[in-house]
Amino acid sequence: MDLVHSGAVEPHRGRLLSASSGESLERWIVRTFGHTPADIAPFxxxxxxxxxxxxxxxxxxxxGDRVLGLTMAEWLFTLFPNEPEGALSKRLNALVTGAVCADVARGLGVADHLKLGKQARDDGAAGSDxxxxxxxxxxxxxxYLDGGMEVARAAIRSGWGERVKTQGSAPQHPxxxxxxxxxxxxxxxxxxxxVDRSGPHHAPRFTVKASIGTLAEATAEGSSKQEAETAAAAALLAKLG
Structure with a gap:
């Protein structure tokens, strides 16, 4: 699907503008997702x-989390017809993490259109995973609300793109x-x-210790408890060799 829309979209009074480019929210949605909003309010x-x-x-x-999960499951089911449920689940879990969603958002220029309070912006929320x-x-x-499942599915497939196909085998979660x-x-x-939680509410940092009895342990940080646990598990696996 070609996400570049050549038709002009007139800016509307009071609609959100990007501080950096002056591009209206509606124009950005059309250009980015190939969808003209019937109602700008949800966006x-x-x-x-x-x-x-x-x-x-x-x-x-x-x-959106549920729509993403269903769309990704459907996509993977079609792309990898010979893989068992466990392998498909590993692929899905790796593709819908907050870090991947944030990476997709950065590629689409989402940060330019965020509406943040001054303190949140000063604290770096626009760059927070x-x-x-x-x-x-x-x-x-x-x-999904404005255009239905087809519009949401097209946006997800375009945004995630080659990420879905670049893994040669289903990744093993740490x-x-x-x-x-x-x-x-x-x-x-x-x-x-x-073992520690720091940072403001909108951009916390978690430190998690992973351990196997008294055999070994490792700590790691992340922007969420889940991310920190994953990083700690990977660190402990590396330590165990």
Whole structure:
């Protein structure tokens, strides 16, 4: 699908503008997703952080997360017809992480259209994986509400692109790999403990310790508890050799 729209879209009074380019939100949506919004309000809400207004992206994020999961599952089911459920699940889990969603958002220029409170902007929320990942899911929710499943599916397939095909085999999630190592070596199930949490609410940093009994342990940081646990599991696997 070609996401470049050649037709002119007239800017509307009061509609969100990018601080850096002056491009209207509607024009950006048309150019980026190939969809002309029937109602701009869901997209404005999808780009609004909680520091800016109570009517923020959180509900749309909830919806978009489910739309993304279904679309990705359907896509992987078609692309890898000979893979079992477990392998497909590993692929899906690797493709819908907050970090991947944030990376897609950066590629689409989402940060230029975020509505943030001054403190959140000063604290770097526009570059936060947590914020950008959540907003990307919220935009998917807005596309689904405004244009239906076909529009949302096309946007996801375009945004994720070659990421879906570049993995030669289904990736093993570090936490799953660590659990399998422990079972194979008759060791305790890995434990994960949050040892520190810092940073503002919209851009937290978690430090997590992963351990297998008294055998070995490793710590790592992440912008979410899940991300930190994954990094700690990978660090512990590397230590175990």
């Amino acid at each position: 404005e809400r999808a780009l609004t952080h909680g520091s800016q207004a109570a009517a923020n992206y959180e509900r749309l994020e909830f919806l 947590n914020v950008l990942g959540d907003v990307m899911e919220a935009l998917i929710g807005a596309l 936490k799953s790999a660590l659990q399998e190592w422990a079972a194979a070596h008759n060791r305790r199930t890995p434990a994960y403990d949050v």
